[in-house]
Amino acid sequence: MKKLIFLSIILVVTSIVVLSFKTEPVKKKNNATAVKDSIGSVKAFMSVYKVLMSPRCMNCHPAGDQPLQGDDNHIHTMNVKRGVDGHGVYSMRCSNCHQAENDPGVHLPPGNPNWGLPPAKMRMVFQGRTPRELAIQLLDPKQNGGRTKAQLIDHMANDGLVGWAWNPGEGRTPPPMTRFLSLISLPPGSFITHLQRPRSR
Amino acid sequence: MITVTVNGQRHDIDADPNMPLLWAIRDVLGLTGTKYGCGAAQCGACTVHLNGESIRSCCTKLSRAAGQQIVTIEGLSANNNHPLQLAWNEMNVPQCGYCQSGQLMSAAVLLRENPNPTDQDIDDAMSGNICRCGTYQRIRAAIHRAAELAKEGAKS
Numbered sequence: 001m002k003k004l005i006f007l008s009i010i011l012v013v014t015s016i017v018v019l020s021f022k023t024e025p026v027k028k029k030n031n032a033t034a035v036k037d038s039i040g041s042v043k044a045f046m047s048v049y050k051v052l053m054s055p056r057c058m059n060c061h062p063a064g065d066q067p068l069q070g071d072d073n074h075i076h077t078m079n080v081k082r083g084v085d086g087h088g089v090y091s092m093r094c095s096n097c098h099q100a101e102n103d104p105g106v107h108l109p110p111g112n113p114n115w116g117l118p119p120a121k122m123r124m125v126f127q128g129r130t131p132r133e134l135a136i137q138l139l140d141p142k143q144n145g146g147r148t149k150a151q152l153i154d155h156m157a158n159d160g161l162v163g164w165a166w167n168p169g170e171g172r173t174p175p176p177m178t179r180f181l182s183l184i185s186l187p188p189g190s191f192i193t194h195l196q197r198p199r200s201r
Numbered sequence: 202m203i204t205v206t207v208n209g210q211r212h213d214i215d216a217d218p219n220m221p222l223l224w225a226i227r228d229v230l231g232l233t234g235t236k237y238g239c240g241a242a243q244c245g246a247c248t249v250h251l252n253g254e255s256i257r258s259c260c261t262k263l264s265r266a267a268g269q270q271i272v273t274i275e276g277l278s279a280n281n282n283h284p285l286q287l288a289w290n291e292m293n294v295p296q297c298g299y300c301q302s303g304q305l306m307s308a309a310v311l312l313r314e315n316p317n318p319t320d321q322d323i324d325d326a327m328s329g330n331i332c333r334c335g336t337y338q339r340i341r342a343a344i345h346r347a348a349e350l351a352k353e354g355a356k357s
Contacts (some may be wrong), residue, residue, distance in 0.1 A: 079328030089308035090326035
């Protein structure tokens with residue numbers, strides 16, 4: 001009986017050692033795939049990063065609790081504040097001036113029915129984030145409003161306020177890529193490989 | 202025809218839905234307490250309440266007010282006895298007065314939501330209302346006074 005147990009242990013240990021050597025080439029193959037995806041992914045994300053950091057997106061994703069304005073990202077005039085729900089405070093609510101659509105004319109308020117910032121408890125800051133920091137933030141449901149990757153894609157593709165960026169009205173520069181191109185540059189797999197290779201950026 | 206309730210009174214207004222609400226209030230209904238300042242939602246002189254929120258009527262289309270409740274300075278109180286109006290009189294807030302109806306309408310929302318505002322709360326609520334005479338210090342003092350009057354009124 002003791003011999004049988006001893007032989008079994010030897011067999012298990014040997015199997016582990018052999019298998020561990022056998023998996024080595026497989027690991028290398030996976031890494032090679034990841035590296036290839038990662039390069040394309042990083043390039044694609046850098047394009048999306050420029051969109052997210054454009055004034056049309058970043059102005060409502062500020063580092064502080066005041067929205068930004070204009071192509072130069074200056075702090076919103078009138079001391080406008082984020083407020084708890086992201087739609088302002090007291091008599092300074094976003095929809096007090098911003099209508100459901102852009103007001104025609106330079107320097108008149110742009111508009112959308114959901115005009116506002118992210119809420120105070122989920123600030124989703126873009127301003128000042130590096131590409132890697134922003135990628136991690138976008139993928140983290142604790143920092144992205146509880147969204148899955150599929151919901152992130154849907155947000156980019158269909159959210160009305162996101163879409164406003166490509167219809168910003170007079171005097172405002174749209175993001176440096178079409179919405180469609182931004183979308184196809186944002187496959188969930190690319191995000192993952194981007195995060196697997198933080199030194200590649 | 203667009204139906205709007207202004208200061209509790211229902212009006213059927215025959216006008217372009219794209220007409221600024223301010224034009225309808227002043228030129229169609231004849232309520233001239235609300236002023237035209239900049240026409241760009243920058244100064245606050247045209248502030249009125251839409252369903253209790255203070256909006257800039259110069260940049261708000263009449264169509265947005267359809268079926269909604271509008272309150273102008275003429276409807277802020279029945280007898281000009283809103284605590285803010287009493288405090289404004291007591292502290293001689295206005296100078297030229299042009300911006301003051303907008304100031305009062307914004308301050309009314311602040312006091313409704315925060316009956317005991319700090320200076321910071323007042324700054325946060327009132328920074329969108331410009332006064333070319335620079336009556337800001339008296340506006341701030343009068344809002345504090347109105348908060349006191351409201352509390353006294355609630356006790357009595």
